[in-house]
Amino acid sequence: MEQYFMRTVPESETAYEHDDEGLDDMPAHIKSSMLGTSLSLPISHGQLQLGTWQGIWLGEHRTRGGSRKIVVTIQGEPI
Template identity: 45%
Template sequence: MRQLQNELAISTRGQGFTEITGEARRFVEASGMETGQLTLFVQHTSASLLIQENADPDVRRDLNEFFRRLVPEGASWMVHRSEGPDDMPAHIRTALTQVSLTIPIARGELMLGTWQGIYLFEHRDAPHRRRVLLHLIGE
């Protein structure tokens, strides 16, 4: 059994999705591992990771809008605003999604479905530089 790790630095453009499927695929391919699993972990409390449809961009647009409506900025009951009105909503959106994903590897490939892609989901309004750790275990 072997293990490898890598870190991605992802620049976002503000709220929305940044696909990182290609980076994850290249990491697995370069490893030479045929079977195992890849774990991705985002080191932030205002961004998350999702596996979502990668064919129709309307899906990601609608998801982003859903989370904006579900957790709107400026709600009077939110106290934490240290970094602006989008601060606490970003933390809540992260709590409702996930910061870690695990994907099986078979025949040297990510076992994603036909229309699945891996996305960093930025919950802040301003662009950020996010760190995603990749951990591969297998043989």
């Protein structure tokens, strides 16, 4: 995944106008918009319901991204 994004949205591109926080600033915004910023996952009987080849990826698009927080909200009927 990282190699794909580095080819598709290179950090050395000089065409980006938004680079106030470094060369990886605008590419990080583009990569984030391509992947999305939220995820809904099915849970049944207390177990995550993913297909055989499915998984969860967490990626940082900045060279020095700083600290991040993951927020989990579980909604639904009690089991």
